[in-house]
Structures are given as structure tokens and as C-alpha cells.
Amino acid sequence: MKGCLVSLEGGEGAGKSTVLSGLRSHIEAHGIVLHVTREPGGTMLGEAIRALVLDGSMRDVCAESELLLMFAARAQLVRELIKPALAKGEWVLSDRFTDASFAYQGGGRGQPQERIAELERWAADGLRPDLTLLLDVPVEIGRARAERRGSPDRIESEKSDFFDRVRASYRERAGHEPDRFRIIDSSREIDEVRAAACAFVDQFLAARRSAK
Numbered sequence: 359m360k361g362c363l364v365s366l367e368g369g370e371g372a373g374k375s376t377v378l379s380g381l382r383s384h385i386e387a388h389g390i391v392l393h394v395t396r397e398p399g400g401t402m403l404g405e406a407i408r409a410l411v412l413d414g415s416m417r418d419v420c421a422e423s424e425l426l427l428m429f430a431a432r433a434q435l436v437r438e439l440i441k442p443a444l445a446k447g448e449w450v451l452s453d454r455f456t457d458a459s460f461a462y463q464g465g466g467r468g469q470p471q472e473r474i475a476e477l478e479r480w481a482a483d484g485l486r487p488d489l490t491l492l493l494d495v496p497v498e499i500g501r502a503r504a505e506r507r508g509s510p511d512r513i514e515s516e517k518s519d520f521f522d523r524v525r526a527s528y529r530e531r532a533g534h535e536p537d538r539f540r541i542i543d544s545s546r547e548i549d550e551v552r553a554a555a556c557a558f559v560d561q562f563l564a565a566r567r568s569a570k
């Protein structure tokens with residue numbers, strides 16, 4: 359079967375990292391070769407960019423620089439890991455992908471959608487996930503969870519209205535692309551959230567198999 363890119367998205371404290379390991383073993387149990395990665399990050403260059411963009415001491419980073427850094431990391435990840443894996447029929451599970459740029463740099467920072475779409479076309483080579491699981495949680499619940507985890511990074515230090523815009527942007531994108539997005543209410547217990555994510559992957563696999 360053709361390779362597949364699955365992305366996990368959501369605001370702060372939505373539970374992506376928590377769901378990821380269970381989802382990984384669930385996908386692998388189907389006999390699928392799976393690469394797990396994250397954005398920004400996943401390559402030597404991407405991880406260096408991640409350290410830069412999340413560094414709380416990095417003051418006054420303008421929205422344009424932030425957007426370009428996210429896409430610099432993504433351009434490398436697409437060419438170094440994702441496209442070669444997909445070409446071999448393997449799967450990639452990514453903790454965030456381009457929807458995060460639309461939500462954070464677009465919704466959160468106000469960068470124009472068309473500018474981000476243009477970057478998606480050339481820097482990400484037009485690559486879009488086949489399936490996107492959006493873990494959706496009210497901002498105050500997600501922030502309270504994230505706060506319990508420790509000191510915030512540069513982006514986590516933003517105010518609640520920034521995260522309200524991020525959440526609204528994610529939900530709007532999901533509404534426009536219902537075939538790709540699956541929204542999961544992640545205010546529920548972790549086990550329920552994980553089970554919902556696995557069930558959506560199973561549905562997706564079953565649909566692909568029957569379409570063959």
C-alpha cells in the first residue's frame with residue numbers, strides 16, 4: 359500500500375505526546391513500518407531550529423522570522439525523512455505539521471493565510487497529511503495541564519487570547535477539510551482520548567483497504 363502521513367495536532371496540553379506512544383504501537387500492530395517524528399524538529403537542523411524558537415530568552419522574535427523558521431525545519435523534514443519514507447510505502451506519524459503554522463503563525467500571530475499557503479506549496483513541497491487527528495481541548499483546561507508540567511517555553515508564555523485564536527483556527531481548518539481531519543474531544547480521560555485516536559486510524563485504514 360501507498361505510504362501515509364498522519365499528523366497529531368492540538369493546542370497546549372491537548373495530550374498529543376501522551377497519545378503518541380499508544381498510537382504508535384497501535385499502528386505498528388497492523389504490520390505497518392512507522393516513523394515517528396515531531397515539528398519543529400525531527401532532523402538535526404529541525405531540532406536546532408526547535409531549540410531556537412522555543413528558547414524563552416529569545417526576545418522580540420518577529421512573526422515573519424518565526425513563520426520562516428517553522429518552514430525551514432519543515433522543508434528539511436519533508437525531504438530528509440517524510441518523502442523518502444512515503445516513497446517506500448512506509449508511514450510517518452508527526453507530532454504537528456503545517457496545520458500548526460496555520461493555527462499558531464496564522465491564527466495566533468496574524469500572518470496571512472495565503473502567505474502560509476504559498477510556503478506550504480514550495481517549502482513543504484505541497485505535502486499534506488492523509489489523516490489529521492485534532493486533539494481539541496478548551497484553552498483553560500489545556501493550559502492548566504501544561505502548567506503542571508513545568509516552566510513555559512517562549513510560545514507557551516503567550517496569553518490566553520493567543521491560544522483562543524489558535525484553537526479557533528484549528529477548528530476552522532478542520533471544518534473546511536472534514537475528510538482529512540478527525541476531531542477528538544481531549545478534555546476526556548486519557549484512555550478514552552487514546553482509544554478514540556486508535557479507532558480513527560482503524561477507520562482510515564479500513565477505508566483505504568476497501569478503496570484498493
Ligand code: Z5A
Pocket residue numbers: 368369370371372373374375376377396397398428453454455456457458459460462463503504506507513514544545546547548551
Ligand atoms: N509550533 C508553531 O508555532 N508552529 C508550527 O508550525 C509548529 C509548532 C510545528 C512546540 O510544539 C511548539 O511549537 C508549540 C507550537 C509551536 N508551542 N506551543 N504552545 P510541541 O507540540 O512540541 O509542544 P506543545 O504544544 O507545548 O505540546 P504540549 O504542551 O507538550 O502538548 P501535548 O503534547 O499535547 O500535551 P502532553 O505533554 O501530552 O500533556 C500535557 C500534560 O497534560 C501532561 O502532564 C499529561 O499527563 C496531561 N494530560 C494529557 N492528556 C490528559 C488528559 N486527557 N487528562 C488529564 N491530563 C492529561
